[in-house]
Amino acid sequence: MDSTKPNPSIITAIQSRRTIKEFRSDRIPEQTLWQILDAARWAPNHRLTEPWRIAIIGMQSREELADALARQTASSQDPSVLAKAKEEAQRKVMSSPVLLAVTCRIAESPAQQVEDLAAVCAAVQNLQLAAWGEGIGTHWNTGRVTRLPETDALLQLSERGEELVGFLYxxxxxxxxxxxxxxxxxxxxxNLP
Ligand SMILES: Cc1cc2nc3c(=O)[nH]c(=O)nc-3n(C[C@H](O)[C@H](O)[C@H](O)COP(=O)(O)O)c2cc1C
Structure with a gap:
């Protein structure tokens, strides 16, 4: 491909991409997933800090997150209330074949932190568009499950010096x-003069 030639499909991809919340159960082939992940590292990043980190969250971890979310949501310890909350939490956390946590390395300088967060958001958009190009939908999520202490612990955010930018279903x-x-x-x- 001649990268200097106009490519209208890029605009089409940007405009047609939608946040997807209902997924089919078909698995994403490993090679396709890596192709999508690879798009992240091509995002612009000032001083080439490459601040993005990505965790592929496996089913066991997703079960743990669903448990934690259910415990937080359930208004009582009543087993039937807990079971209903667990069902609802699982529906969310297990809703897609792949779940990623996209995190950002926390730089020392506040100015760099802002730039790095901006770069990671650009990387997320790259992931979303690369996925869309493969017919794969995404849902960038910063809902309650991303803010649980258990999520911090699972992702080892403090130890790794990272902040969570979002889950990507x-x-x-x-x-x-x-x-x-x-x-x-x-x-x-x-317009400014
Ligand atoms: C930083 C960020 C966080 C988001 N978090 C959520 C979320 O927690 N729940 C949700 O339903 N959508 C979330 N979204 C997706 C937006 O709701 C969605 O992009 C918006 O409705 C526009 O729809 P579109 O992506 O199909 O154009 C988030 C988007 C961004 C950029």
Missing amino acids: LGYPAQVPEPPKRRPIQDFVR
Whole structure:
């Protein structure tokens, strides 16, 4: 591919990508997953800090997270309330064939921290678009499960000096929602003399 030539499919991918919350159970081939993961490292990053880290969260860990989420959600210790909360938590945490935790190395300088977080967000978008290009949907999530102390512990965030940027659920879409309404770009752009 001539990388200097216009490539309209990039705009199409950007515009058509949707957050997917309903996945089919088909597994993502290992090679395809690595191809998607590889897109992360091509994100712009100031001073080439390469601040992104990615954990592929296996089923055993996902069970632990679902347990933790259920314990936090359940309003009582009543076994039937707990069981219902567990079911609901599992539905969330197990909803996709692949679950990633995308984290950011925490730099010493506050200015670098901001830049590194920006770079990791760019890396997440790369992952999302690379996945979409393979017909795979993603859901970037910063919901309650990402903020549990058990999640910090599982990902060893403090020991590793990382912060969590989000969970990324990946899988083949069961359905693709309509695009949410977006205001025209002119609403957000101004000209300065
Ligand atoms: C940093 C970040 C965190 C997000 N966290 C959540 C979340 O916790 N739950 C959720 O349903 N969607 C989450 N989303 C996805 C947005 O809701 C979604 O991008 C938005 O509704 C626009 O839909 P689209 O991605 O299909 O264009 C998050 C997106 C970003 C960028």
